[in-house]
Amino acid sequence: MSGSFSGIFQSPDAVSDPAFTLIGAPWDAASTFRPGTRLGPQQIRTMASSLSPATERGEDLTSLGAVDAGDLALGTHVENAEATIQQTTTAIARAGSVPIVLGGDHAITVPAFAGVLGAHPGLELLVLDAHPDLYPDYEGDPFSHACVSHRIAHLQGMAGSRITQVGVRASNPGQRRQAEALGVETIGPWDLAGWHYDRPGPVYLSVDIDVLDPAHAPGCGNPVPGGLTSRQLLDLIQHLDCEIVAMDIVEVNPLLDVHGSTALAAVRVVTEALGQMARHQMSRHRTSSVRRPRESRA
Numbered sequence: 001m002s003g004s005f006s007g008i009f010q011s012p013d014a015v016s017d018p019a020f021t022l023i024g025a026p027w028d029a030a031s032t033f034r035p036g037t038r039l040g041p042q043q044i045r046t047m048a049s050s051l052s053p054a055t056e057r058g059e060d061l062t063s064l065g066a067v068d069a070g071d072l073a074l075g076t077h078v079e080n081a082e083a084t085i086q087q088t089t090t091a092i093a094r095a096g097s098v099p100i101v102l103g104g105d106h107a108i109t110v111p112a113f114a115g116v117l118g119a120h121p122g123l124e125l126l127v128l129d130a131h132p133d134l135y136p137d138y139e140g141d142p143f144s145h146a147c148v149s150h151r152i153a154h155l156q157g158m159a160g161s162r163i164t165q166v167g168v169r170a171s172n173p174g175q176r177r178q179a180e181a182l183g184v185e186t187i188g189p190w191d192l193a194g195w196h197y198d199r200p201g202p203v204y205l206s207v208d209i210d211v212l213d214p215a216h217a218p219g220c221g222n223p224v225p226g227g228l229t230s231r232q233l234l235d236l237i238q239h240l241d242c243e244i245v246a247m248d249i250v251e252v253n254p255l256l257d258v259h260g261s262t263a264l265a266a267v268r269v270v271t272e273a274l275g276q277m278a279r280h281q282m283s284r285h286r287t288s289s290v291r292r293p294r295e296s297r298a
Contacts, residue, residue: 005048005267008061008274009068019064020274021097023088024071025104025112025248027081034221036255040263041071041102043254044270047263055275056234056268064278078143082111089115093246098277100270103250105221106133106145109206113152116246120202123245125152125163128233129208130224131170132186134178145251148206153182161185164197166236167211170224189228198241205240205247207233207269209262217265219257230265237272244277 003010009022024041045068053062072088074081085101085108092099093116101112106129117123127133127149134153138144142151149163161183168186171179179186187195210220213227228236249266257263 004045004068005061005270006051006053008048008053008064008271009066012067012069015065015067017065018067018097020066020100020277021092022066022068022100022102023092024102025074025085025108026071027074027085027104027108029076029078029081029105029107034253034256035105036253037103037105037221037251039254040104040250040252040266043260043263044102044249044252044266047260048267048270050264051267051271055271057275059275059278061271061274061278064274066274082143086111086115089246090118091115093119098244099246100273101246101248101250102266103248103252106148106206106208106250107143108250109148109248110151112246112248113204113206114155116204117155117157120245121157122201123162124199124201124203125149125206126166126197126199126203126240126242127163127206127208128166128211128228128236129206130167130210130227131208131222132165132168132175132179132184134175134182134184149184150178150182153184166192166195166197167228169226170222189226189232192228192232192236196239196241199243201243202245203240203242205237205244205273207237207247207249207266208251209249209266209269210251212265217257217262219253219255219260219262220251221253221256222251230268233265234268234272237269238276240276243280244273247273
């Protein structure tokens with residue numbers, strides 16, 4: 001079947017006004033332990049060809065009007081790479097399309113989020129991750145993937161409690177203090193029973209694949225035991241009650257999982273998020289199309 005993800009995403013010249021735009025961000029210069037995530041976008045696309053172009057419940061995703069714009073040329077200079085990512089997501093979001101970014105390490109989320117923030121004031125961040133990523137700098141590097149949420153919390157327009165982290169289980173006293181000071185809400189894996197995410201405004205969804213337990217995602221650079229199962233992660237995404245206006249999936253490391261099971265999990269994250277976004281848009285359309293009955297003037 002033509003197109004990436006078995007035909008979910010078409011070539012840019014096949015769709016004039018795409019609702020969703022897939023891009024790859026092959027960057028891992030900000031990794032702190034085991035690099036290799038720059039190869040993630042390619043492996044995710046490869047593994048996607050093994051699944052049908054549908055959600056796991058069989059909802060067709062080939063008619064979404066989605067395109068694959070390919071991988072960005074990011075070079076080796078961090079500030080140039082971040083500028084390229086931010087400019088790209090800004091252009092996609094302002095054109096009315098939903099950016100879907102394949103990482104790369106988690107540092108790509110900062111410029112991607114910043115680009116979308118300019119098009120969606122009031123944007124909130126929902127990040128699924130084993131780590132809080134709240135260091136001001138990590139071993140002297142403020143661009144490290146261990147600093148992602150801290151950097152986003154300090155972007156212009158991000159004052160207030162606009163970041164929610166789910167799955168965190170590798171924190172420490174210093175990062176807990178940072179979370180409290182910045183108003184970051186943290187939900188551990190042990191807190192998920194009965195937890196529900198409901199937001200009226202736009203949301204950026206960032207999924208670090210290490211939110212999964214290493215048994216379900218061996219191909220990540222910084223694995224942490226005690227994570228979510230694949231079933232828990234997909235259920236969480238399917239039941240999000242919010243408008244996702246951008247998303248990324250990061251930290252898939254093919255060098256640590258040559259069989260591709262981690263990338264396959266990332267594929268399913270993307271397809272289930274697409275299903276959630278399509279259902280949410282349809283629900284909003286039905287609600288807005290319902291006319292209120294006229295008041296009686298008798």
